[in-house]
Amino acid sequence: MKQILNRFHKTELVSLINKSQRGYQSINDSLHRVQLQPKPKVNFKPSYKTVRLKFGSEARNAIIRGVSRLSETVQITLGPEYEGGDPKITKDGVTVVKSIIEPIREEDMGARMMKKIAGNTNLYAGDGTTTSFLLGNQLLKKGYFAVEFAGAHPIGLKRGMDKALLVVLDFLKNMAMPVTTEDEIFNICMVSSNYNQEIARIVAQTMDAVGLEGNVNIVESPTGRNKFNLVNGLIYERGFVSDNFVTEFKVQQKCELEFPLVLVVGNKVKTVQQISHILEVIKPTKRSFVLFSEDLQEDPLSMMVFNNSKGIIQSCAVNVPWMANVQKEQLRDIAIQTGATLVDDEYELKLEDVKIQHFGSAKKIVVDGYNTHIVGGSGVQEKIDDRLYEIQLALAQEKSPHLKQILRDRYQRMRAKIAEIEVGGRTEAERGELRDIIVDSLNSAKAAMMSGLLPGGGVALYQASKALRNGLQHLVDDENERIGVQVMADALQTPLRMVIENKIGKDCGHIINKIEESNNIFAGFDCRKGKFSVDDNYCVEEIVDMVDTGVVDSLNVIKTVLQDSVSLAALPLDHYQSKREIF
Template sequence: PMPVYKDLHFNHDLSATKKLQAGVDLVARLVGVTLGPKGRNVVLANKYGPPKIVNDGETVLKEIELEDPLENLGVKLVRQAGARTNDIAGDGCTTSIILAQGLIAEGMKVLAAGMNPVQIARGIGRTADALVSELKLMSREIEDHEIAHVAAVSAGNDYAVGNMISEAFKRVGREGMVRIENGRSTVNSLEVVEGMQFERGYLSPFFVTNHANMSAEYTDCKILLVDKIISDPRELLRVCFSAVKEVFPLLIIAEDVEEEALATLTRNKLSGMIKVAAIKAPSFGEQKTQCLEDIAIITGGTVVRDDMGYTLEEAGKEFLGSASKVIVKKDSTLIVTDGSTLHAVEKRVAQIKGQVENSKETYQKKILGERIARLSGAIAIIQVGAQTVIELKDKKLRIEDALNATMAAIEEGVVVGGGCSLLRLSQKIDIIKESLDNLEQKRPGVLGVILILVYWP
């Protein structure tokens, strides 16, 4: 194989860091125009299709590639900061880029003055932690009538979007699930689905019963939950015999159903012998096991698991859950129950809420929140409508940002907008400095760069 050579750049004269800074500055200037409710659009060229018109900092950030390798390294560094913010908060990518640019610019000044970069970084970190604590003290819980305003501001002062998101949370509750999908019309619409819905579709199109919308639909359906891969069709003999004898539809939710077992199910379904559909269990690993338990609780069934001493061959009707209606589409499944398991569901939700309170990982909290929403029995779906594909993508990005900002506001509260909170934080920096260890940590007024956000052109 050909050897891969790397360029080496030494920073004795600060030329390397100046190049990195040039890349960061370019990103901030480009992404910065999208900031705030009056942010402007950016047109992105597309080599293999029509151009994209976007108002989303993260999308712009992904498209930037520079010819100079050092400047492009600066782009990658600041891209990481923006992506991290977006992963945690779901919004705020542009703000984090502008703040990062200011921190780097001020940091370069004190570096040029001969300050110790390790101490500078340590001082910035400790000051930032103190400012986050101050920001939490400034925040307050969002009231119901303010949800529309928060969403609208994040969507570029689009109050139609803000009101739709507010209505969605009003109908499913603050802990409910709100999803965004591509619509089939030219206008946005809101649909609320009662029941548990998750993103898993049928394993074979031969399970379809309603060919008009390509879905498998059953009423008064029994549900078999299996926490393993089903490979041998003989394992299903007992439960399928019950379904045939007592004439009830059967939905099988398993880790997977392999070829021979799947072929047997589809063959018997097509012959009219049994009403059946099979899907994969939602999620993976430990989350998959927990999701199966959630479905068992809401349907009143029992999960067939080897570690619990249950074998699939022994599973009879007593293991099955019940649903008043089941709709299985290509990519999603909806389970509607009769409410008879409400008390058990409430206990399960309370248990998961306790896990949310004890969890420190944002991703884990998000997963737990989705489980609570599914168990709560209502999901709001915002269908995004547009005239063209380009318009659809732009509108969907705006609505996603608005939804993420609203969810963050519900979870952590709100502060005064327009950069005012950041301005007030900047006035506390001198007090915070007094708690730092040495002159090099205290010297940089780097975090006064928060003012940059307020006066960003």
């Protein structure tokens, strides 16, 4: 029996060995065939969130190439004229840069940094984005050469730039002049609007009429002409109750209703029956409807949303916030401004008794998630003046600092003016360009009214550069900081040179020498008077006082540009490596 089992095991073992040998031979044959075949070309695609690392000068080189290419594209828009030829769609720097995407990922990092800085400048200053591109590019390039070839330490270089920035801002603050007249606002708007006199005059009149506390709406002109209108209005820091009321999604979610009826309720709207009666009263008028109340609860809100969705009655609801027992006083302010009757149980007028004569109206009401703009309320001016007098009396008698501030806010809100600038133009492209110019002019005018004026055309920055050079030794503690201050001083001369060269199309060293010889810190080159003669091949080079000529900038815009440019330049210099996540 044992012999039989042993024979069986030996036979099985031999068969297994034979099979394994045949399998090994087949594997070898397959590998040999694979090696003989040509290898297919496979394009490697990085997996999700692959990180590509670059260090030192290689990383900085890639970022600077992206920044430089973007800056060279945008800097030709600096100044009042641009000899670039047709077609010309826009001359706004931030508009140009938004459409640029670099094909090389590392260089696109630099371009994206530039876009972020430009967006920040546009957000906080509203203008000066091209100058921030130019300064940021010059600071970054000069700082890079200082680190790579002059042996400067990046941290010391950054400290020098920061010290220079503080000196420049202090110099410009002492140089600034206050804005006191409409003509000075007009001069600011002329520069920001690329010397469009019609737009500059409209914006100057608008800002002179509404002031810093007023609000300006930009709308499409029904006549195709540019003009501005002054209307009554209120602005409340309270948005819609539900985003189901939204009618426009282009830029931000908002509900915009023209010539709506307005009902102001001093109580909570609790039941469907209450809102049903209101909707039945409104339905025959075929007009939209805005409800201001203490609190619109869920059931009546659902009914208003249902009517909206079915297109029966276009409506919106705003709850006025409770604030130190003045909620009903704020509702009364809205009622007086719109010509409505306050619906309140205390005044013996209930929701069930509301008729069409208890409604007010407005030219337009715009409600977003945070604010409500009531434009052109139909309230009687005499009643509005009486209401303002009541608030003044209450303010004089009130002792609580908190309640006094609330009364001041109500008074300023009631007195605030709202202007509408109608944008003309025959095509959508033309209207879009005019809208961009108006927005830039408005932002520059507001910034100048808040902070003051500086000589324009790059002159203020050029004079600040001279101040840095003269006080260079008193600013620094070591050689690295000295190089940082020197980099800042060199970069500040670039905007003046670029404005002149964009006009004359050649080197401007001889014009800079004339500006130096004038011994006037406000002296500069007026590009409007510098006419270039093609026949005689020369340019009329006139040196003028920039403030007297009306070529001015806003201190707040220049301040924001400088801070953003130094921030942009410092970031790549401070870091020795870069990484890119590829999706």
